[in-house]
Amino acid sequence: MYKNSFKSIFNKLSPLLFMSILSSTAPVLAAELDLPGYDRFTVQANHRARPIEASIWYKANTKTYKTPIGDNVIFYGKSAYMGAAIAEGKRPLVIISHGSGGNMDGLAWLSSGLAEAGAIVLAVNHQGSMTGDSSPRRTVLFEERIADVRAALDKALQDPNFTPAIDSQRISALGFSLGGTTIMQLAGANFDRQAYQAYCERLPDAQDCTFLRQGGVDFKQLPDSWESNYSEPRISQFIAVEPGFSYGMTATSLKAINKPMLLITLGNKNEQWKAADVSESGSNLINLIPKAEHAVFAPAHHFTFLPECKPKGEAILREEQDDPVCTDPTGTNRAQIHQQIITKVSQFLQLSKP
Secondary structure, eight states, rough: OOOHHHHHHHHOOHHHHHHHHHHHHHHHHHHTTTTTTTEEEEEEOOOSSSOOOEEEEEOOOSOOEEEEEEOSSBOOOOOEETOOOOOOOOOOEEEEOOTTOOOOOGGHHHHHHHTTTTTTTEEOOOOEETTEOOOOOTTTTTHHHHHHHHHHHHHHHHHHHGGEEEEEEEEEEEEEEEHHHHHHHHHHHOOHHHHHHHHHHOOTSHHHHHHHHHTTOOGGGGGGGGSSSEEEEEEEEEEESSSSGGGGHHHHHHHHHHOOEEEEESSSSTTTTTGGGOOOOTOOOOHHHHTTOOOOOOOGGGGGGGGGBBBTHHHHHHTTTTTTTOOOOOTTOHHHHHHHHHHHHHHTOOOOOO
């Protein structure tokens, strides 16, 4: 009965009305095509007991099913076409390293934005310093994070699904907080363990020192690997957002970095984290690195780099006595700050939307 009734109604529609129905859906379909593609893969590596989780964002050539990435009870995620075919042509590759307690999908706003700007974005989960698996004692094993990035990069450059789409002459790396530390080391920064110990004695309440102390880390027994060089020649440009541990980096190694570096600070002087201060009043990275460019986004603070929060996010965190990652300084527009950062990074990397 319903089938015949629907057919009767459909036949009575005028051609003009029918065309108007079709045209009204066209903008929606066109907008959906603008979503990037997304996929996950794992990497086997000798330095990890479990496979490394990695993800890749890119310009999609087809539509599959739309799925939210990084969405949870606290944060809004970003939608993408899961496993869609990759658009033809070669594009720059941007590697992203998350911060302490974060994860690769927690920066979906950034990965999605850079993919839409014309990049392929490779991100990894760093075991031992990620969501649900963040240990102060394992945080200081910087070499493991660096090995994660290298293993994921090797896999991406060897995978026949991704290799044809990657411009291997335009590989860059971006890291936030502890991820900024990882990126600084990939650029060539070395550490002086005694200098970092002295910093934590001078500023015992600094966020990084406090976190490590909570895990019983002995500042007199930091790993020997801190003083090794991990520069990665395949990466040609670097972006460090609020990089951690910069007070322990040696001036000699910073002055020897000869590749372009964008340093991003969140907030004005009264909003900034002392641990992430790269200005003259802090670790002075902005003057020690020859090709450094410095960008400040305000009003904001360290946590503004995290995803946009849902309406109940702040209350949930307060009830659970967790870090106030949804509470921004007065006047902050987190979505606007995110877009400004995407624009600045895209300009620095000279991305051009295809």
